[in-house]
Amino acid sequence: xxxxxxxxxxxxxxxxxxxxxxxxxxxxxxxxxxxxxxxxxxxxxxxxxxxxxxxxxxxxxxxxxxxxxxxxxxxxxxxxxxxxxxxxxxxxxxxxxxxxxxxxxxxxxxxxxxxxxxxxxxxxxxxxxxxxxxxxxxxxxxxxxxxxxxxxxxxxxxxxxx
Amino acid sequence: xxxxxxxxxxxxxxxxxxxxxxxxxxxxxxxxxxxxxxxxxxxxxxxxxxxxxxxxxxxxxxxxxxxxxxxxxxxxxxxxxxxxxxxxxxxxxxxxxxxxxxxxxxxxxxxxxxxxxxxxxxxxxxxxxxxxxxxxxxxxxxxxxxxxxxxxxxxxxxxxxxxxxxxxxxxxxxxxxxxxxxxxxxxxxxxxxxxxxxxxxxxxxxxxxxxxxx
Numbered sequence: 483x484x485x486x487x488x489x490x491x492x493x494x495x496x497x498x499x500x501x502x503x504x505x506x507x508x509x510x511x512x513x514x515x516x517x518x519x520x521x522x523x524x525x526x527x528x529x530x531x532x533x534x535x536x537x538x539x540x541x542x543x544x545x546x547x548x549x550x551x552x553x554x555x556x557x558x559x560x561x562x563x564x565x566x567x568x569x570x571x572x573x574x575x576x577x578x579x580x581x582x583x584x585x586x587x588x589x590x591x592x593x594x595x596x597x598x599x600x601x602x603x604x605x606x607x608x609x610x611x612x613x614x615x616x617x618x619x620x621x622x623x624x625x626x627x628x629x630x631x632x633x634x635x636x637x638x639x640x641x642x643x644x
Numbered sequence: 645x646x647x648x649x650x651x652x653x654x655x656x657x658x659x660x661x662x663x664x665x666x667x668x669x670x671x672x673x674x675x676x677x678x679x680x681x682x683x684x685x686x687x688x689x690x691x692x693x694x695x696x697x698x699x700x701x702x703x704x705x706x707x708x709x710x711x712x713x714x715x716x717x718x719x720x721x722x723x724x725x726x727x728x729x730x731x732x733x734x735x736x737x738x739x740x741x742x743x744x745x746x747x748x749x750x751x752x753x754x755x756x757x758x759x760x761x762x763x764x765x766x767x768x769x770x771x772x773x774x775x776x777x778x779x780x781x782x783x784x785x786x787x788x789x790x791x792x793x794x795x796x797x798x799x800x801x802x803x804x805x806x807x808x809x810x811x812x813x814x815x816x817x818x819x820x821x822x823x824x825x826x827x828x829x830x831x832x833x834x835x836x837x838x839x840x841x842x843x844x845x846x847x848x849x850x851x852x853x854x855x856x857x858x
Contacts, residue, residue, distance in 0.1 A: 501709075503691075505737050512740065518762050617689040617737040 485547040490567025491623045492545050493603075493610055494632055497536035499620035502529060506540070506612035506621055513611040514601070522594065524603040525612050540621065542612070543590045543603035544633075545569045547626075551582035551591065551602075560602075567626060568605045576600055667716045672728045675706065675719050679731045682708050682715065690735035695745045699780045700847045700856060702726050702749050723779050724856065727752040748775040779857045781847030788855055795837065795848045798830030 507523040515522045525542040549569045552560045559575035560582060562568075571591075576599035582591045583600060591602040603610075613621045624632070670678055682688050691707040691714070698720070706717040721728050730753040732739045740762060742753040747764050750773035761768060783791050790800040803822055811819060837843060847856045 508740050512762060516760060518740065615737045615739070617735065
């Protein structure tokens with residue numbers, strides 16, 4: 483499987499900083515669709531009422547090494563770019579089978595009924611709008627190596643909370 | 645408060661209820677500098693902008709979170725020429741809020757780069773703003789002429805020279821000198837009205853000498 487070259491960056495989410503304003507969803511929808519329609523946003527903010535702290539969780543593409551969405555895509559519409567580290571999708575190749583949505587551990591891709599294809603985060607070609615508009619700093623760019631450590635720590639602490 | 649020291653026009657405003665709310669009033673021209681000052685440290689973050697149609701003006705409330713304290717910068721723009729500088733270079737998150745206010749209230753954010761509609765349909769008429777009310781003040785129609793007289797001459801009823809002629813023709817004695825004939829006294833009344841903010845509340849435009857609404 484294709485792996486990212488060293489030095490590529492990814493978007494990380496720090497739940498303790500998120501205020502749930504959902505500007506990231508708006509920014510994403512406006513960038514990709516030109517409208518404030520958060521149902522078409524590539525990033526989703528989930529709200530857990532049962533928790534007293536860190537109530538919000540972002541569902542966004544991790545641009546995985548060994549991306550399973552690329553592996554299951556029958557039309558090879560999803561590709562991992564080793565140089566940038568991004569998992570990109572070619573809408574003209576996509577047949578709308580939704581296999582990527584099923585296979586992704588976070589169900590990141592969404593099916594766009596208007597285009598009749600699956601769509602996902604394209605990293606806004608290098609300057610993610612969600613990160614730019616996040617005033618609390620909950621979303622930020624960081625090196626892939628650091629992101630792996632950070633996510634491991636976050637998910638392990640979330641496991642302890644249960 | 646550092647803002648009040650830094651900006652001459654800034655003053656602490658009422659309305660910030662509780663220990664965790666602070667409200668500061670500013671002139672529209674000072675907002676950009678104030679936002680720069682607030683966001684200078686890493687402690688502050690932009691929350692949102694709220695627009696309120698107050699009848700005569702559009703009030704804009706710029707909200708920031710500063711270590712858990714909600715700081716509100718309050719400013720107003722006149723409806724006749726509602727324009728204010730954009731804060732998107734300092735706070736990118738304000739981009740959509742400013743555009744929404746521009747579309748719904750007709751406030752122009754100078755320097756805002758987005759031209760296409762975000763909230764309204766693309767074919768929406770330019771001059772029609774869904775949340776903008778007509779310019780209207782507190783003075784009832786019957787009292788508007790009196791208010792204009794009061795602000796121009798210092799008296800609600802102006803007595804012209806024709807009254808003296810009419811009295812003379814009717815064989816009445818001459819009028820005693822009216823207080824309104826004394827320009828010094830009338831100027832004092834006008835100054836008091838301005839100092840108490842009556843002209844602003846009534847919506848009187850000192851430049852044109854008329855109320856801002858019919």
